[in-house]
Amino acid sequence: MRKILLSSLVFTTAVLSLQGTVRSDSPNAQVPKGSSKTGLDSALFNFNLIVPQPESVNEMYSAAWEVMSSKQDATFVDLMQDEVFQQHVEANGLEVLGGPMLGSVTADGAKVWLRTLKPSRVEVQVDVGDQTKVYGPVQSTVESDLTAIVPVDGLQAGTRYPYRVLVDGQVISIPKHAAIVTAPEDKSTGEVRIAFGSCLHRWGFGNQIHLDLIRSRNPSAMLLLGDIAVQDRENHLGLHRADYFMRDLYPAWQDFSATVPTYATWDDHDYFDNDKAGVYGAFTVADKAAVCDVFQQAWNNPSYGFNDQRRGVFLRTRIGPADVIMVDNRYFREKKKGDGAFLGDEQMDWLEAQLLDCKGPFIILSCGSMWSDYVSGGKDSWGKFDPKGRERIFQLIEKHQIPGVILISGDRHGARGFTIPRPSGYEFYEFEAASLGGRCGPPTQHSSWKTQLYGICDQYAFGELSIDANLADPEITFRLVEESGDIIYQTTLTRSQLTP
Structure with missing residues (x-):
């Protein structure tokens, strides 16, 4: 031994x-x-x-x-x-290797993710009135790398349900406050709060003060935009998994993920390495596919990319009155005849179709990198790699007068917000919150950035979007919330303001 x-x-x-x-x-x-x-x-x-x-x-x-x-x-x-x-x-009395982690929240339920110690039957019990509903069993297997995801449904919208998790018939220990809080109904009215951010860089999962604060504000979901659990592991799948195991050992993350449904996409550091995308160097298509498979096993999204052999981690979902679209700016990126394809052709076609199909009063459109070119001259982002692709998206929104689009982003350590003026006279709003790990990256402010809304670094902070769709002109409020609970920046925008 x-x-x-x-x-x-x-x-x-x-x-x-x-x-x-x-x-x-x-x-x-x-x-x-x-x-x-x-x-x-x-x-x-x-x-x-x-x-x-x-x-x-x-x-x-x-x-x-x-x-x-x-x-x-x-x-x-x-x-x-x-x-x-x-x-x-x-x-250490370890009952599971990870979880429970909630995800894929809907108006009538959510999904519960767990990584077991061996292939096992996983069940979830939920008390509904004077009855106990049992969901599953779902088997964790060698093929799933010991993960199981149990769908929970048939619940009432906007309601809190404590739950229990059983492995091979035995109730395991989970945080006392663990509960499924169903989302508001998917319609054009109602209220919802969604938190977001990026760049936890492993240690951010251990920040009990910060994660407790986010949880205390009762968001229906947390959107993680990359540079999160894995750090520069390239194609070493064992080290990708070692970083995910670190994530799941943190008590702060255990408390958070058992109650707040989480949606995750990646950026460069949890894809391969800094500023890397697509297939590069000595790495192969098989390498990036394997990394994608490990990512999918480690999270609890409603879907991943094309959900077939083409893979990817982009997704679209609906949380109450908000449509949420999270793009994958790493897996499909390629150079084409001197130009860049930031999302790849097929994902770009998919994105256009989703934008035209959205029915809610607001669309939250996320990207791991920044939409604007102000910070670092657009380094490793749309402005340097694929300005034509970004223009195609913006023109589609303007041409069809798609209402309520809010851009969120990460990558550049710190947090910054901008308006992005358009030749049409319209302006997009971008809110970046790459501050979940408290790191400081490029300059956060510059005298030439005439449309800047805020800029911070060396502070733990998260982004929050609160939607009130009950108003005649629905409103969305962005807040950048510091670890202490102080509001660093806040602004409220109406749907009409966000309609080209």
């Missing part, structure tokens, strides 16, 4: 002694010099950056790292066959 290397645990002790200054003084803290960006020391540093983890949990993660890093295609099934890791699981 192999032994865990102790050097990483010594490093962790040093990290824990620094936690007060790292957390309170500099959310932009970097991995110490001399530690590998892709090594265990780096992973443990990030794991303990905001909240020190118990020594036994750090030892368990170190054991998992040794297994997952040893083989390019290592799976959670491989991990659970390791005797040393099994001992850590038992010592």
